[in-house]
Amino acid sequence: MSGEGFTLSDNDPVKPDARSGSTTTTAARPGDAPVAAPRPKEGSPVWTGVLVALGAVTVIGILVVVASLAGLWTPEFDWPSWLVSSITAVEKFGLMFFAIILFVVVMSLILLAVDRARGVRNWMVALAFLAPMGLMLVFGLIYPGLRTIRESFFDRTSTNYVGFENYTTLFTEDIFQIVLRNTAIWVFIVPIVSTLIGLVYAVLVDRTRFEALAKGLIFLPMAISMVGASIIWKFVYEYRPDQEGVEQIGLANQLLVWAGREPYQFLITSPLNTFFLIVVMIWIQSGFAMTVLSAAIKAIPDDIVEAARIDGVSGVGMFRYVTVPSIRPALVVVVTTIAIGTLKIFDIVRTMTGGNFNTSVVANEFYTQSFRQFNVGLGAALAVVLFVLVIPIVVYNVRQLRLSEDVR
């Protein structure tokens, strides 16, 4: 057994959080690669050429993006029609296979070139591995991001500069204030309540006989898509009048009727309807919180727990003074991860109310403005607001993640 080393990594309470964890692992890999990759063998200058060519293509690609972004140059070329307008299923699948093959070809060229090229330096290898990913990031993330920020300062068709007008509209008009208010309610309630439920649940079922089953049950909603969950809950909230010959089909209202109450319009009666939508998100996210926190609880070293017990701590005291402080980093990560997901919430609102009845949130309003009203400027402004709101949470999340890694 690899004794200490093993326990050390196992202690890391953040480990099960695969999503945030993977960022660091993937980032680390290309850095390791140059150490292992270059095996100075008999190489051919052809492969060196390929490597240089690939590098050149990458640089040109980045330049094109930067130039068109700055408005210096607009790409004016006609893409072949099969590439951009595939209509039939055969063409669409063809395009998909084309993309996969292109990816495989490029990656194998890089691998081969790195392997065969003569006199390759470490930085060249690093570049060869990072460049495709970097290019994709520039194309797929940075360029659209910068463009969205630019569009938020333009009018509805992105032709005239309007300064901060879109933002003024956003923060002064009634309907957008409701949107911002709702988003605030969501971000405040969902992370706290889901984490609380997940934590209490994880503590309660820890080391009981039904642990696996109990965990499976609360984790189940995580496996359902947001839209699927929304449809389920829409049925739960379904309203039918309490009237001769009319049967309730919604669970919630049936319960009310059995309790001798009038059926209630859960999705329509504002402002409480927002909270009924939030319930759906909590239902989904509690499972995530429970899983991560449960793993963290299991990682609390037994000696700490035993020491506490000998000191006479038990029950609530154990929870308050041992469990919670020990899993604090995991708690922070869970809260922030759920907060990020909640800020971007879209599916539930769109599926259940379509943003009607004063339930709209920023992401839903962004879609409505961009793709229903075709007000690109305002839509972009909403996206930027969302982006700005997410940044501090992401930064905090990443910092906590680093801290927790340093500590252990």
Next chain:
Amino acid sequence: MAFRTTWRGAAALTCGVGLSLVLAACGGGDEDGGDDGDGAAAGDVDCSAYEQYGDLEGTQVTIYASIIAPEDAAHIASYEPFEECTGATIVYEGSAEFEAQIVVRVQSGNPPDIAYFPQPGLLQTVVRDTGAVLEAPEQVVENTETYWSEEWKGYGSVDGTFYAAPLGANVKSFVWYSPADFEAAGYEVPQTWDELIELSDQIVADGGKPWCAGIGSGDATGWPATDWMEDVMLREHGPDVYDQWYTHEIPFNDPQVAEVLDRVGSILKNDDYVNGGLGDVTSIASTTFQDGGLPILQDQCWMHRQASFYQAQWPEGTDISEDGGEIFAFYLPPISEEFGRPVLGGAEFVAAFTDRPEVQAFQAFLASPEWANSKAEVSPPGWVSANNELDASLLVSPIDQLSAEILADPETVFRFDASDLMPGEVGAGSFWTEMTNWIANDKPNQEVLDAIEASWP
């Protein structure tokens, strides 16, 4: 070594897949060619009307539209005579996200040849925002002028330029009811608005709920309520004020508009009248428009105002006929004699983004009586066109025949759905949401109208 072999195997596999795809594509092409050469297949279609389009062998026209399965089947089938006689291939693509995607496709340089716009408002947006829509070719202009009444050309025009000819149409001024139940209860189909209200009061007195309604429709929730406003506007103030209303010559919070909202409210927000079998007034907002009229079948509601296309919502096997049938529709009666028998309706419009000869030929075909009748022959119930050469006897459903009759009647004062003609911010935005607030949150009339007026761009 083992690695190398696997690698080669994988390469061979990928090549194989790629090759078979190429072959499949070739195979598809051959098939189409074969069809045209087959004299027997083309034999049962009279191709003489199609000679004007010339030989379009080997060409392809792509269509993008909001009509999806199952309704798209009849559309695809209706192109067959054209395909057989001219040799062109029509590729139809329907999308439930058409309204959002068409703009994206145009802006990304990937427009279809032809798009069917479900609302003139969206056509205006695309024309003004992208400038990519092409002016209608001569033959289309000619067909539209010959086969449609005058106002239709206006609905397909933006800023005085004619872009798009109408395709199918629907009539919205219908009230669905059960002839059998009316007969049993001794009720008569009302001929005037006053009779309609008398009948409603009579039903209330007899212990029933006369009206049922549903305005839920995903992110388009509220549109059936806007149709109510439009129908009443046409009847209360006539077509001229109606035109001033949607062109914003009178403000949205004008007293005339307020009168209309009051009158609509006298039915939709009257707890004695609504919402049969569905709940109180707020349940109108939580009920989808598809479910809105169904309580009539359970005898929990008597009348439901909804367009001709609502016939598709009745369960299969429902007897839709005028005399003693389970379900039929009557014309929403006029308020004032002065304005005749106004009719509210909607339609799709055909706009082109390319001007290849085959695209223009197909556009002209869609505006011709040949297409209208070809479509009528293959259509299930729920389709009608305002093409005046449409042979109503080809339509299957009595409601469609009634709609075709109303549309073709020269006495009819037809007006297009106003919310579809208003700018998107209003017609597909605040008008919907404010009407929804009006019903769901009991927002006061004046506040509703002021809010819509404020959102007018």
